[in-house]
Amino acid sequence: xxxxxxxxxxxxxxxxxxxxxxxxxxxxxxxxxxxxxxxxxxxxxxxx
Amino acid sequence: xxxxxxxxxxxxxxxxxxxxxxxxxxxxxxxxxxxxxxxxxxxxxxxxxxxxxxxxxxxxxxxxxxxxxxxxxxxxxxxxxxxxxxxxxxxxxxxxxxxxxxxxxxxxxxxxxxxxxxxxxxxxxxxxxxxxxxxxxxxxxxxxxxxxxxxxxxxxxxxxxxxxxxxxxxxxxxxxxxxxxxxxxxxxxxxxx
Numbered sequence: 001x002x003x004x005x006x007x008x009x010x011x012x013x014x015x016x017x018x019x020x021x022x023x024x025x026x027x028x029x030x031x032x033x034x035x036x037x038x039x040x041x042x043x044x045x046x047x048x
Numbered sequence: 049x050x051x052x053x054x055x056x057x058x059x060x061x062x063x064x065x066x067x068x069x070x071x072x073x074x075x076x077x078x079x080x081x082x083x084x085x086x087x088x089x090x091x092x093x094x095x096x097x098x099x100x101x102x103x104x105x106x107x108x109x110x111x112x113x114x115x116x117x118x119x120x121x122x123x124x125x126x127x128x129x130x131x132x133x134x135x136x137x138x139x140x141x142x143x144x145x146x147x148x149x150x151x152x153x154x155x156x157x158x159x160x161x162x163x164x165x166x167x168x169x170x171x172x173x174x175x176x177x178x179x180x181x182x183x184x185x186x187x188x189x190x191x192x193x194x195x196x197x198x199x200x201x202x203x204x205x206x207x208x209x210x211x212x213x214x215x216x217x218x219x220x221x222x223x224x225x226x227x228x229x230x231x232x233x234x235x236x237x238x239x240x241x
Contacts, residue, residue, distance in 0.1 A: 012087045016077050018099045023071070026103045030070050030091050033069045 055121035061198050063110055074103060075123055081129055088133045098136060102129040174239050181231050189224035 035047045053072065068086035081102065086095045105128050109115050116122075163171060182190055191210060195201045201209070206217045232239065 011090055014083065014086060016080055016082050016086045016092070016095065018082045018096060020097050022063045022100050023074055023078070025099065026074060026107070027067065028069055029104065030111075031067055033107060033111055035113075037110075044108070 056117050056119055059110065059115065059121055063113065063115075071109070075119070077125065080122070081125060085133060086128060087130050091228065094136065098129060098132045101132050105132075127162060176238065177239060181228055181237070184231055185227055186222055189220045189227065192220040193224040193228075196221055 029046075032047050034047060036043045036045060054183075055073065055076075058069040058073050058076075060075065063067065082095060082099055085098045085102075086092070089095055089098065101124060106125055162168075181192060183192065188210075192206055194204045195209065196203070203214050203217050203221075207214045231237075
């Protein structure tokens with residue numbers, strides 16, 4: 001039991017980073033997203 | 049010495065249209081946010097999904113001008129990811145997911161015996177083709193074959209119903225099968241899938 005708990009805790013403390021592809025997707029998403037406001041309503045447009 | 053730009057400054061730059069500021073913000077907090085999500089879900093793919101959804105919300109909020117800068121960018125992002133983690137667990141509670149391991153596969157226990165759609169279509173096609181071929185047989189042979197195969201009657205029952213001896217019924221069945229094979233060979237019909 002002791003071993004199982006120890007293993008789980010190590011997993012929880014693991015330092016991880018998001019993949020570069022995910023970051024690239026977010027940056028592209030940000031560039032393509034355009035917010036337009038008309039008569040107080042905000043519209044999202046995604047220009048790919 | 050590496051120059052650390054304040055989050056508030058980067059957020060302001062991003063809102064004013066500097067896309068590079070977003071990249072700096074993401075890279076600056078990447079490890080902290082990803083590790084936080086991973087510590088809760090313990091799955092790399094789910095972590096990627098939640099990280100992505102978190103920043104989609106961040107991007108939308110900033111671009112819509114709904115973010116109020118109080119010098120708390122990171123706690124705000126962490127709060128969004130925390131809420132998405134809760135959503136993920138709620139969703140999974142409604143639809144529990146079972147993951148098999150190397151020694152145990154859930155489908156070996158819950159698999160059904162039904163044919164898949166393609167095999168079922170092929171089976172139906174073969175059955176309907178066979179019915180057409182059976183119609184080509186002489187009436188006495190056809191009668192015995194239909195009773196035996198489609199009505200699942202014993203040869204004793206067939207003999208009682210047709211008024212012939214069991215041996216005659218057996219003989220008619222034999223000739224019915226021989227004739228069916230002849231028809232199939234003659235017309236080059238393929239009945240197997």
